[in-house]
Amino acid sequence: MxxxxxxxxxxxxxxxxxxxxxxxxxxxxxxxxxxxxxxxxxxxxxxxxxxxxxxxxTTEAAGVISGARERIDALDDRIIGLIQERMAVSAVIQEARITSGGRRVNLSREMEVLGRYREALGKPGTALAMTLLELCRGRI
Ligand SMILES: O=C(O)C(=O)C[C@]1(C(=O)O)C=C[C@@H](O)C=C1
Incomplete structure (x- = not known):
């Protein structure tokens, strides 16, 4: 059958x-x-x-969704890898600044970062950048 x-x-x-x-x-x-x-x-x-x-x-829609979900999983793996790389680079900057006698946080630079994300992604871009900065701050 x-x-x-x-x-x-x-x-x-x-x-x-x-x-x-x-x-x-x-x-x-x-x-x-x-x-x-x-x-x-x-x-x-x-x-x-x-x-x-x-x-x-339908079977057809299920096939499209399964294939696209595989691509999303692959993209998410790359995004997570990039975030981890960003955290490591950010730590290098913070360590250099703190070791030289400066402060960990640089608010004017954070404003620049927030602005770049907002420009590219709109209001949710700001929220995303704030989460990224939270992940990146204080990891040395
Ligand atoms: O660009 C810097 O000066 C950094 O320290 C990096 C970074 C960031 O992750 O983007 C992290 C902390 C600072 O407050 C500002 C920005």
Whole structure:
């Protein structure tokens, strides 16, 4: 027998209710989360279907989402690596300044950094830069 899109993804294309479309309802009335919880408690595992993992309602959409998520994971790995590199470079600057008798923090430079992120990314860019500065300050 050929598997249907629904069987392959766990998605149900002809239901409007999101939970039904993601395979959480079964004929015996047991929801996916409920069964997963029971499996967890029993120490057994229950694999989620592609539809449930991605929120997709079709096999095609599930494939697009899975592929794009792999790219996002790869990008996040690179971003995390760059942040760690930034922290190390920032530590070099702070160490040089403190060793020379100066202060760890340089507020005018922080304003420049905030401005660059705001210019590129708008208001959330400022919040992102503040988090980066928090990560980078005081790590020597
Ligand atoms: O550029 C500096 O002077 C730094 O010390 C680096 C840095 C940063 O991580 O961008 C960190 C702390 C300072 O308060 C300002 C900026």
């Amino acid at each position: 050929t598997a249907t899109a629904t069987e392959k993804t766990g998605a149900t294309e002809h239901h409007d209710h999101p939970d039904a479309a993601q395979g959480s309802g079964t004929p015996d009335g047991t929801g996916t989360a409920e069964r997963a919880g029971a499996a967890e408690r029993a120490g057994t595992t229950e694999k989620k279907g592609a539809g449930e993992r991605t929120g997709a309602r």
